[in-house]
Amino acid sequence: MTGPNPKPNYASSCNACRQCTPLGACLAFKGFEGAVPFLHGSQGCATYIRRYLISHFREPIDIASSSFSEDSAIFGGERNFRTGIGNLTKQYHPKVIGIATTCLSETIGDDVPAFLKRIQKDVSGDLEDQPRLVHVSTPSYTGSHIDGFHDAVRATVATFARSDCPATNRVVLFPGMISTEDLRSLKHDVKAFGLHGILAPDYSETMDGPAWEDYHRIAPGGTPLTELELLPGARAAIDFTHVVEDKHLAGAWLRDNANTPRHILPAPIGVTATDRWLDLLSSLSGQEVPEAYSDARGRLIDALVDGHKYLSRVPVAVYGEADHALGMTAYLSELGMDIRLVATGGRTPGFEDAVGRILPETEHVRILNGVDFRDIEAAVEACKPTLLVGNSKGYTLSRRLELPMVRTGFPIHDRFGGQRFLHLGYAGAQRLLDTLVNTLLTHKQDTSTTGWTYL
Ligand code: SF4
Structure with missing residues (x-):
């Protein structure tokens, strides 16, 4: 094995081998029922992320933005934030707004959790009509799209998890950022063992669904919110990773906050990893591999x-x-x-x-x-x-x-x-x-x- 990377003689990135942190968060939010991603920052970030995701997934993707202008960059973006959340709620009627921050709003130090508290206080009279707001901090200069993805999943699970959740026979999978066909393959595997599997997030339909007869403002599909509430009582939570630290993982959050039994294994790429995955399903279900x-x-x-x-x-x-x-x-x-x-x-x-x-x-x-x-x-x-x-x-x-x-x-x-x-x-x-x-x-x-x- 070679030693540490030699120190480069330049300061900038040239053709980066990663994408920006809120991009991962936006994709993760697209995998929850009725969710619309919202970027707190400038419009260019939302445009870049939309363009990037569309050229991979070939699906229309709406990402809202608080559209910073020069004065928000100087005096703070709370006013734009409130207007943006209000417009999005009125026009799309989302069940969830997944809020990720951009480099600019992180750099000026906008206190998004405080904005959320103030918004929730203002709308407390008609909470029934309001979307749930999930916030994840995603400065791109401290991470990659993968950090944004895992952090958004963890924040969503933490927001919806019920503290009084009964024990259930569900097996919840946190697959990380994989293809839509890979998501379908995991669902098929769990079903083949007769288990009740929940995938979080699940963008297999929202990002790769069938052609529609009628236009939907929010694509159908995604992990049902009623299922998200029940995750703490699951009989097993599985984090698929070789290397992501527990502090970013939703399965680890369930283990630490609800004593949900947590398993960790790499995504099943190749023979050995697939054998391992099927062995786990076999032991959870008590069934032989089909x-x-x-x-x-x-x-x-x-x-x-x-x-x-x-x-x-x-x-x-x-x-x-x-x-x-x-x-x-x-x-x-x-x-x-x-x-x-x-x-x-x-x-x-x-x-x-x-x-x-x-x-x-x-x-x-x-x-x-x-x-x-x-x-x-x-x-x-x-x-x-x-x-x-x-x-x-x-x-x-x-x-x-x-x-x-x-x-x-x-x-x-x-x-x-x-x-x-x-x-x-x-x-x-x-x-x-x-x-x-x-x-x-x-x-x-x-x-x-x-x-x-x-x-
Ligand atoms: S400024 Fe930051 S958040 Fe915006 S697109 Fe660039 S890396 Fe992503």
């Missing part, structure tokens, strides 16, 4: 044997959001690939140790934590992989260095259907395997001086 899963596992192992000759010892570089990069690293290592670089953009405590736990030998693996694509490109040039695995933001690097690339995770802006790429479970591992092999074959075929049509 035959359909054993069959899918058998087919996957057969395909791994077939694909081994194309992937074994192929040098590869992995980058992206920490949990996703770690999950992919674990799977690529199972495939026998030669992992030369694992990089993440958000500065993530424990990232290096997590790579060390996944890879038995890390002496020749370059690990970069809290870097941008300028750092990643320099490391890729030095460690010479023949394949890149990560999100679309690595495309410029892949083009410049003429390296084939497999797109995974978020964002996927330059391919169709990125929001519904499946990564999880045996089916996700099968899809990734086929994509990895075919990407290498395509590159070899395209760069060959002699044409060939047969493998």
